[in-house]
Amino acid sequence: MAELTFREAVAAGIAQEMERDPTVYFIGEDVAAAGGVFKATVGLLDKFGAERVRDTPISEQAIVGAAMGAAMTGLRPIVEIMFSDFLATCWDMIANQVAKTRYMTDGQVSLPLVIRTANGGGSRFGAQHSQSLENWAMAVPGLKVVAPSTPADAKGLLAAAIRDPDPVLFFEQKSLYGIKGEVPDGEHVEKLGTARVLREGKHCTIVALAAMVPRALAAAGELDSLGIDATVVDVRSLVPLDTRTILREVRKTGRLFTVEENPRLCGWGAEIVSIAAEECFDDLDGPMVRITTPHVPLPAAQPMEDEAMPTVARIVDTVKRAMR
Amino acid sequence: MAELTFREAVAAGIAQEMERDPTVYFIGEDVAAAGGVFKATVGLLDKFGAERVRDTPISEQAIVGAAMGAAMTGLRPIVEIMFSDFLATCWDMIANQVAKTRYMTDGQVSLPLVIRTANGGGSRFGAQHSQSLENWAMAVPGLKVVAPSTPADAKGLLAAAIRDPDPVLFFEQKSLYGIKGEVPDGEHVEKLGTARVLREGKHCTIVALAAMVPRALAAAGELDSLGIDATVVDVRSLVPLDTRTILREVRKTGRLFTVEENPRLCGWGAEIVSIAAEECFDDLDGPMVRITTPHVPLPAAQPMEDEAMPTVARIVDTVKRAMR
Amino acid sequence: MGPDDKTRLKLYQLMVELRDFEQRAYDVFMENLIKGTSHLALGQEAIAAGFAVAMRKDDYTFCTYRGHGHTLARGASMAAAMGELLGRSNGMLHGKGGSMHLTDVTRGAMGSYAIVGAHMPIAAGAAWSAQVRKSGQVAVCFFGDGTTNIGAFHETLNLAVVWKLPVVFVCENNRYMEYTPIESVTAVEHPAADRAAAYGLEAILVDGNDADVMYETASRTIARARSGEGPSLVEALTYRHGGHSRGDPASYRPKEEVREWMSRDPIKQYRERLASGGIDEAMLRKIDDDARQKVDLATEEARNAPPARIEDIESQVWSDGGSAWRN
Amino acid sequence: MGPDDKTRLKLYQLMVELRDFEQRAYDVFMENLIKGTSHLALGQEAIAAGFAVAMRKDDYTFCTYRGHGHTLARGASMAAAMGELLGRSNGMLHGKGGSMHLTDVTRGAMGSYAIVGAHMPIAAGAAWSAQVRKSGQVAVCFFGDGTTNIGAFHETLNLAVVWKLPVVFVCENNRYMEYTPIESVTAVEHPAADRAAAYGLEAILVDGNDADVMYETASRTIARARSGEGPSLVEALTYRHGGHSRGDPASYRPKEEVREWMSRDPIKQYRERLASGGIDEAMLRKIDDDARQKVDLATEEARNAPPARIEDIESQVWSDGGSAWRN
Numbered sequence A, B: 001m002a003e004l005t006f007r008e009a010v011a012a013g014i015a016q017e018m019e020r021d022p023t024v025y026f027i028g029e030d031v032a033a034a035g036g037v038f039k040a041t042v043g044l045l046d047k048f049g050a051e052r053v054r055d056t057p058i059s060e061q062a063i064v065g066a067a068m069g070a071a072m073t074g075l076r077p078i079v080e081i082m083f084s085d086f087l088a089t090c091w092d093m094i095a096n097q098v099a100k101t102r103y104m105t106d107g108q109v110s111l112p113l114v115i116r117t118a119n120g121g122g123s124r125f126g127a128q129h130s131q132s133l134e135n136w137a138m139a140v141p142g143l144k145v146v147a148p149s150t151p152a153d154a155k156g157l158l159a160a161a162i163r164d165p166d167p168v169l170f171f172e173q174k175s176l177y178g179i180k181g182e183v184p185d186g187e188h189v190e191k192l193g194t195a196r197v198l199r200e201g202k203h204c205t206i207v208a209l210a211a212m213v214p215r216a217l218a219a220a221g222e223l224d225s226l227g228i229d230a231t232v233v234d235v236r237s238l239v240p241l242d243t244r245t246i247l248r249e250v251r252k253t254g255r256l257f258t259v260e261e262n263p264r265l266c267g268w269g270a271e272i273v274s275i276a277a278e279e280c281f282d283d284l285d286g287p288m289v290r291i292t293t294p295h296v297p298l299p300a301a302q303p304m305e306d307e308a309m310p311t312v313a314r315i316v317d318t319v320k321r322a323m324r
Numbered sequence C, D: 001m002g003p004d005d006k007t008r009l010k011l012y013q014l015m016v017e018l019r020d021f022e023q024r025a026y027d028v029f030m031e032n033l034i035k036g037t038s039h040l041a042l043g044q045e046a047i048a049a050g051f052a053v054a055m056r057k058d059d060y061t062f063c064t065y066r067g068h069g070h071t072l073a074r075g076a077s078m079a080a081a082m083g084e085l086l087g088r089s090n091g092m093l094h095g096k097g098g099s100m101h102l103t104d105v106t107r108g109a110m111g112s113y114a115i116v117g118a119h120m121p122i123a124a125g126a127a128w129s130a131q132v133r134k135s136g137q138v139a140v141c142f143f144g145d146g147t148t149n150i151g152a153f154h155e156t157l158n159l160a161v162v163w164k165l166p167v168v169f170v171c172e173n174n175r176y177m178e179y180t181p182i183e184s185v186t187a188v189e190h191p192a193a194d195r196a197a198a199y200g201l202e203a204i205l206v207d208g209n210d211a212d213v214m215y216e217t218a219s220r221t222i223a224r225a226r227s228g229e230g231p232s233l234v235e236a237l238t239y240r241h242g243g244h245s246r247g248d249p250a251s252y253r254p255k256e257e258v259r260e261w262m263s264r265d266p267i268k269q270y271r272e273r274l275a276s277g278g279i280d281e282a283m284l285r286k287i288d289d290d291a292r293q294k295v296d297l298a299t300e301e302a303r304n305a306p307p308a309r310i311e312d313i314e315s316q317v318w319s320d321g322g323s324a325w326r327n
C-alpha cells in the first residue's frame, strides 16, 4: 500500500487505465502541459504523449461533444470539466445528448465516456466555482454518477468508471484533493453502485457522500460520547444507487439522517429519504432528517462559507436534537 | 368570465402586463411574426410593436443573457425558450448567472425577469423535446419556479411572475395548451407560492403539478367509487413552495402521494415527501408514495409515451394498493 | 466535365427516392398516421445525394431532425424509417426516437439530432476518433442556416481546425430558421461562408440545388479531409419546398420567392440535364417507377407492422440492455 | 495629436492606482490574508484606464474575474475592494462574492463574472436596455483571448450586430488562457480581430499597452455605439506580468517573451512619454505617492474591518432581502 493524496490517486487511476487500454484518451483545459489546475493529472502528458493527453480551447460544449462522438466510434474518452459549475455551459451535451442517445437509438450506440470534474465548496471561490452538482446529474436518466471520499476510492472508482460501458459523471470534491490515504498497490478497480458501511451503530444511520463522509464520521465519534451510536454509510455512487445496503442499515437503526453538501432542495438526500419513506416506513422510529447547505448560492468569505456548509457541529447538533 | 384555451390565456397574461407596464419586453425565437411555435403569443407583435416583441436568432445563451442584462438595468424582460429541453443550452446563464448574481452582489442588482418555456411530454416528440424540467430549476437557489394547470392560472400566475421582482421560470405544459377554461375578465393576477386544494378527502392526499393535476383529479374520482376519499392539491408553485397548505393536508389524511411527470430521481415529489418525513412524521399512517415517469428518457411512439407517463389508471392502482 | 453517367444516374436515383419518401411521409401525416412531428427536406435532395454518393461506405453522417433524406441516402431501410415515423415496432429505433432521431449506425448514419447545433461537436468527435484510429474515415455534418448563430457552431469549427479533424460541415442554407428569414437574425449575408475566415477556412458557397455541383463539392472536401488537410465548411444554397414542420403552411414566405425557387427544383433540373445529356428517357422513367414502388413497399410494410412495444420503455438506457438505477 | 494633458494625467493616475492595488493584493495574498483566489491584471492597466477615462459616468462596465482594475477604474471604493478580497464585512459584496465578483452598480461597474464568456450576452442586454430606454448609455465588456473560443462569444456578437446594440467588446489578448498559449488552441492568429468580419465588423487590432491608443480606441468605439451605429469588437495586445491566478509562477512562459513584454510595461512607457512631453517630474511623483497612500489607507481599512458576517448567509437571495423558499 502506498500513501497517496486524493489528487495523486486520480492521476494514478487515469494512468492505470490508459496503460491498460489504448483506446482511452484524455482531454480538457490545461490538463496536459500544466497537469490540470488542481494538479490532478500531472505526469500524464509525459507518460502517454500529446496525442492521448490533449489541451483544448475553452469550449466546453465542443469538448464534451467531441468526447461523445469519439465514444460512439471506438474510443473511451475521459474529459475534464475544470469546475463542476461549468457543467452548466455544456449541459445540453451532457443531459440531452450523452444521456439520451443510446436510448433514443434503442441501443445502436454505446457511450463509454467519463466526465471528471472538480466539485464542491470550501475553497472560498464564491458561488460560481463551488457548487456541489452531483444532483443535477442524478436527475437525468442515462447518466451514472460517482463521488468518492478517499484516495483509494478516487483511484478504484475512477478506474471502474473508465471501464464502464456507459457515461459516468465523476465528481472529485475540491476540498478532498489534499487529503492522504492508503491506496492498494497494483491494479485497483472498485465496483460502481456499491455503498460502503464505515461504522455500524445501534441508534441511527447517517448517510453521506464525498467530503461529507469524513464529517459524518467525525460527528459519529462525537455522538458516541453523547451516548448515540451511529452507523455511517458512504454512498459513493448515486447512480447506480446501492439501495440494498442503505435500506438495510436504515432498517437496522430505524432512524435516517443524510448529510449533503448541496443546497437544500431536490438533492440525493431527498431521493434516499423518499425511497425509505416508501419502502421501509414500518421500520422507522422517528422523522428522517436531511442536513444540507441552506438553499442559497455559496458565499465566498471563509467564515460565511464554513458556516453555510454542513459542519461536524451541525451534524452532531441535528442528530442529537432529533434523537431526543 | 371568458372561456379561453391555455395558450390564449398565456398571451392574455403577457398582454395584460405589457399594457400595464411599458418596461415589459418580450423576446424569443419565432415569437413575434409567427406568434410562437405553440401559438401562445399570437397577436402580441401587432399590439405592442416590433421593438417590444422581438424575434431572436437561435442563440439561447444570448437571449437569456440579454434579458438578464436588461433586467439589471431597468427592463422587465420576458423570454421564451421554445422547449424546456433547450434550457440545457443556456443553463449556465440561468443557473449560474441569473440565479446567483443578486446574492453574489449582496443585493446590488434585482432581476425581474421571466423565462417561459413549453414543458413536458404527450406530443410524441421524443426525448429531446418532451422533458419535464421544473426540478432542474427547483434545485438551483435563486430561481422561482411556477407551473400552472389551468387557463386561469396560466394568465394569473404569469402576470404574477412578470410583476415579481425576482427571476421566475414559468413552465407551460405542452399537453395543456389546448385545454379550455374560464378565465376571469379584467385584470387577473394570482399570488406566487400558493398551492390550491382542489378536492378535500378523508383518506389520503394526492399532490400534483401542471398536466398531472387533471389526472390526479380524475384518479380521485375513480378512487371515490372504490371507497377511497382523496384530497387533491395543485402545487402551482415549486418555489416558493406552499408547505403550509401541503403539510396541513397531509396531516389531515395521514397519507401522501405525489404525481410527477418528470423521471424518477430527485424530483419535487422527493422534496415534498422529505419535508413531510421530517416535519409531520408522527401524523403519517403509512408509506408515502411517489408516482412518476420511470427513470428513462421519454420514448417517442404514442403507445410507449402514453404508458411511460403517469396515467390515471396507474395513479388509481398505486393509491389503491398502497391504501390496502 | 462533371461526374460520369453512372454516378449521375445514382445521384438522380437517390434524389428521386428521397423526394418520394418525403412526399409519402407528408401523405401519411395528412392521414393522421404520424403522431409526432416531422421535418421534410423536400427541395433539398441534391445536397444529401451529392454527399452520400461521394462518401465512402464507412464514413460518418451526422444530421438534424430534418434528416430522413440523409439517413436513407446512406442506405438505411426505408421501411424502418417509415415505421419509425409511424411509431411501429419495425421502426429503425423501435419507436423510441421518432421522426427527429433516425439513426442507422450500420450504415454510418450516426444519428439525427433535434437540438440545434448539438450534433456539430459530436461529428467533430467522430472525426477525432477516425483521426487517432488512423481509419481514414471522414465525418460529414449537415445543419441549417439558423444553426450558424448558436454557440456550438463556433466552438466546433474552432476545435476542428485546431485539431485538423477529418470532418466536412455542410450548411444547408434554405433561407429560414423555422418561420423567420435568416437575414433578419444574422449579422452577415452568408451565414456560413462569410464566417469561414474566422476559422482560417476557405469560403465555399455553392448551388445546393445542383446535384453535380454538390457531388463535386463533396468529393473535393471529403478528399481534403481524408488526406489529413483538415475540415471544410460548405454553404449550399437551397430551399424548402414546404413548411418547417408538419402542419406549417409556410405562408410567411413571399409568393415570388417560392415561385422562383420551385422553378429551380433540383430534381426537375437534373432530370432535364440528364435527358439533354443523352440519357435515355426510359431509363429515367424506370428510376422514377422503381423509386415509387420502393416507397410503396416500405409504406405498406410499416403500416402493417404492429405498434411500438410497451415493454421496450425500460430497455436500452444502459449497455446491459436495461435501465436499472438501483440494486 | 493624442489626448490633452489633463486626460493624460488622469490616464497615468488611474494606471498607477490599479498597479499599486494589484501589487498590494499580491502582497496580502503572500501574507495568506486572501483565502480564496485572485486574478491580477498587472501589466494590463492601459486598457482599463483608457476605457474608463473615455466612458461617461452612467455607462456600464462588465468584466471578468480579472476585474479589480476595471471596477476600481470606474471609481469604486478601494477599501471595499480590498475588504472583499480579504473576506471582511466592509467588502464591496460583504464577503458574498470575493475577488472574482467585484461589483459597484452605483459606479456603473455592473459586475465581475467568473464563468468565461458568460458576461458577454449580459453586457449586450444592458446595451439593449439602454437602446430601448434611449438613455444614450453604452456598455463596455472586457474579456480575454481565451474567451473568444466559447459559444457565448459568438452568439453575443451576432445578436449585438443584428440589434445594432450600443456595446463595445474589448478582448484583452494577453496571449494565454490560464497556462495554455492562445495560439495552440485557436484557429486564427488574432482571436478577436480575425473574427470581426464574421459579424460584419471592422477588425480593430491595437497596442493594449499604450494608454493613448487605448483612450483613442475607446473614445472612437464608444462614440460609434452612442451615436447608434452599433457595436465594435476591439482586440488589444497586452501581457500579464504575473501568473494566471494566485500562486501561479507562470513558468510555462518563455523567458525571452517575458523579458520583451516587461520592457513594454504600459506604465513605465507612459511615464516616460509624459516626462519627455513636458510634464513635470514632481507632478508625476505626486501621483505615484498619492496612489501608494490611497492603497495604504484602503488596505489598512480593510485589515481593520471585522470579518464577513455569518448572519448574512441567508440574506439577499430575493428582492425582499431574504432567502425563504417556503412559507
Ligand SMILES: Cc1ncc(C[n+]2csc(CCOP(=O)(O)OP(=O)(O)O)c2C)c(N)n1
Residues within 6 Å of the ligand: B029, B058, B060, B082, B086, B089, C066, C114, C115, C116, C143, C144, C145, C146, C147, C148, C174, C176, C177, C178, C244
Ligand atoms: C437549441 C435549439 N433552439 C431552438 C430549437 C427549435 N428549432 C428547431 S428547428 C429550428 C430552426 C433551425 O433552422 P435551420 O438551422 O436553418 O435549419 P432548417 O430547419 O432550416 O433545416 C429551431 C429554431 C432547437 N431545436 N434547438
Ligand SMILES: Cc1ncc(C[n+]2csc(CCOP(=O)(O)OP(=O)(O)O)c2C)c(N)n1
Residues within 6 Å of the ligand: A029, A058, A060, A082, A086, A089, D066, D114, D115, D116, D117, D143, D144, D145, D146, D147, D148, D174, D176, D177, D178, D244
Ligand atoms: C466556461 C469556463 N471554462 C473554464 C473556466 C476556467 N478558466 C478561468 S480563466 C480561464 C482562462 C481565460 O483566458 P482568457 O479569456 O484569455 O482570460 P485571461 O485569464 O487571460 O484574462 C479559464 C480557462 C471558466 N472560468 N469558465
Ligand SMILES: [Mg+2]
Residues within 6 Å of the ligand: C144, C145, C146, C172, C173, C174, C175, C176, C177, C178
Ligand atoms: Mg434553415
Ligand SMILES: [Mg+2]
Residues within 6 Å of the ligand: D144, D145, D146, D172, D173, D174, D175, D176, D177, D178
Ligand atoms: Mg488571456
